[in-house]
Amino acid sequence: MPKVGMEPLRRKALIDATISAIGERGSLDVTMSEIAGRAGVSSALAHHYFGAKDELLLATMRHILAELTIDMRRALQSAASPRERVSAVVAVNFSDIQFQPETIAAWLAFYVEAQKSSALRRLLRVYARRLHSNLMSGLTGILPRAEADRAAEATAAMIDGLYIRRALKDGVPDAATAIALVEDYLETKLGERHKQ
Amino acid sequence: MPKVGMEPLRRKALIDATISAIGERGSLDVTMSEIAGRAGVSSALAHHYFGAKDELLLATMRHILAELTIDMRRALQSAASPRERVSAVVAVNFSDIQFQPETIAAWLAFYVEAQKSSALRRLLRVYARRLHSNLMSGLTGILPRAEADRAAEATAAMIDGLYIRRALKDGVPDAATAIALVEDYLETKLGERHKQ
């Protein structure tokens, strides 16, 4: 069976397996064997490629963040006005790829784990800061700086909150509803200040 | 040492110890020994009173919820207008007792655990529904039902989101800022619709 060039394939498979395992279990309480099993390899191989469990989890979080970044960049590129930029940021967070039970469960679990792992905490800070600045990139074109800052903070909090509520499978049944809630806030907040 | 009538005292001590242990660790990954040690008893006694770990955790969550309910009831009683009711609900969620690192960490951890435990999930649903109806008890006096419903949903999401962000110790440094953000949303949303 041993073919050459397996490493990237196995890494990818293991990361995917980690996401799906976490998604199903609903927490980071998944064993290396469980993950390796889903990826179709032995647990020893998972250790071989990632060293320790922490690093596999970290790599998984990095992967999720990287995907989000790519989606975000794409969405922002096709946004013309500041107002559209804001909507684009919101939309990406609730896009099909991001707003899935598996991914959400992973997010939530990582949030908790971040209290233990400083490396994870740093990663999540990067995400939080990036979300904020992405929102600001649109909002500063509509509101004065201080107000834009508060609006960004509030929007970000709402997004996180909707994620949590989705994880509980209570209320907020779909992405459309979530987007509508955030957009409703933005609309009343921004009023008719944005032209066209 | 054995005196009579210890049971309620020990139960309380164990629940308090559970909260503080979870708060410090930042997750439910605390051992029975750790909890029992903090309460000044052996782990065997914790099992004696609560049976299994799950039940201790459940009892702890119930306790936190009960405290929140009491605080909420008190706050709502001294609220005159519908607008004040809304603010009261918000204020309680960020009150000194509720908005503490320990309690927040516990909340977050329980949210995650809820994906595994249906009993915990039921408890958190009760909380979510109660928060919603408490918000509605004020909002329906100001907005038409459908709009009130959406505003309540958005407010609840924002509160949850601010909790999460607080857990990360990133942004949202204190309760006052959190309250200001939510109130700002409410003010723009409700506008001048509420008289006086």
Next chain:
DNA sequence: TTTTGTTGATTGACCCGTCAATAAAAAATA
């Protein structure tokens, strides 16, 4: 003497991480 409170010791399960061993491909050598 029965009830209530309490614990040390132990068991049994689980799981991370390691290691020696195997096997196929690739590279080096003859």
Next chain:
DNA sequence: TATTTTTTATTGACGGGTCAATCAACAAAA
């Protein structure tokens, strides 16, 4: 080209550690 050697891929088995839960035993009240 035929061979040996090295590199890459892979796993089963196991050691060591942790932890939930049990139990027998003991002590103080009722």
